[in-house]
Amino acid sequence: MSLPPDRLNRFARHIVLPEVGGAGQVALAEAHVVLVGCGGIGSPALQYLAGAGVGRLTLIDSDTVDASNLQRQTIFTPDDIGQPKAEVAGAWVRRFDPALEVSAAVERIDPGNAARLISGATVVLDGCDNFATRLAISDACVAARVPLTSAAIGRFQGQLANFAGHLPDQPCYRCFVGDAFDADDCDTCAADGVLGAMAGLMGSFAAMHAIRVILAGVSTLGDPQLGQLQLFDGLAPRLRSLRIAKDAACRGCGGREE
Numbered sequence: 001m002s003l004p005p006d007r008l009n010r011f012a013r014h015i016v017l018p019e020v021g022g023a024g025q026v027a028l029a030e031a032h033v034v035l036v037g038c039g040g041i042g043s044p045a046l047q048y049l050a051g052a053g054v055g056r057l058t059l060i061d062s063d064t065v066d067a068s069n070l071q072r073q074t075i076f077t078p079d080d081i082g083q084p085k086a087e088v089a090g091a092w093v094r095r096f097d098p099a100l101e102v103s104a105a106v107e108r109i110d111p112g113n114a115a116r117l118i119s120g121a122t123v124v125l126d127g128c129d130n131f132a133t134r135l136a137i138s139d140a141c142v143a144a145r146v147p148l149t150s151a152a153i154g155r156f157q158g159q160l161a162n163f164a165g166h167l168p169d170q171p172c173y174r175c176f177v178g179d180a181f182d183a184d185d186c187d188t189c190a191a192d193g194v195l196g197a198m199a200g201l202m203g204s205f206a207a208m209h210a211i212r213v214i215l216a217g218v219s220t221l222g223d224p225q226l227g228q229l230q231l232f233d234g235l236a237p238r239l240r241s242l243r244i245a246k247d248a249a250c251r252g253c254g255g256r257e258e
């Protein structure tokens with residue numbers, strides 16, 4: 001695949017980077033990102049993934065736009081209140097870059113539909129707001145051997161990691177959080193609050209992590225840093241990085257071998 005002149009111009013600032021280059025831009029154009037959650041993390045992540053020319057985007061969110069979302073969910077305006085987030089986000093992508101292929105699913109991911117919804121993904125970016133959905137996505141990614149970029153925020157804390165639990169010695173998201181949160185009772189944004197700019201920062205960071213996965217084996221930015229947790233403290237501010245261990249007894253990835 002080569003890029004036509006108008007695309008070369010649109011992505012010139014990527015292509016000139018040795019860490020991305022023409023081959024990297026082609027890989028982005030051929031990639032399929034499944035974005036779960038079009039909210040605080042998903043909105044800015046989507047803007048930078050679409051801006052990066054990710055050729056195919058699947059947007060999943062069962063929620064509708066509420067006035068209280070506008071403080072941090074950057075793709076929505078007051079005209080969108082009451083509309084399904086996934087559909088509004090899809091329309092945003094079509095306006096932004098008609099060359100991208102986008103589909104919207106107004107569905108809530110659960111263990112029954114996760115495999116279908118993530119099918120064919122190069123990478124899944126999870127910015128959803130509850131542990132039950134996160135675990136369902138993680139288990140489906142391990143089963144389908146699809147890498148997962150997982151990002152979360154609360155108040156002034158952000159966390160981010162790339163996972164590939166289908167690989168030997170690589171943890172999955174379930175190795176990280178355990179089984180305690182399968183019950184859907186951990187949605188903390190509404191109760192605890194979150195600074196809007198924190199969502200922007202972690203959403204952009206998540207888009208960059210997904211791009212690392214897409215560029216793996218293509219260009220030097222393609223170091224996915226699998227199993228390496230990034231913890232951002234927005235109050236200090238400070239970034240810490242820790243290695244997550246694979247749990248041999250994990251229900252999601254334990255006992256699976258390459």
Ligand SMILES: [Zn+2]
Pocket residue numbers: 165171172173174175176247250251252253254
């Ligand atoms: Zn695991």
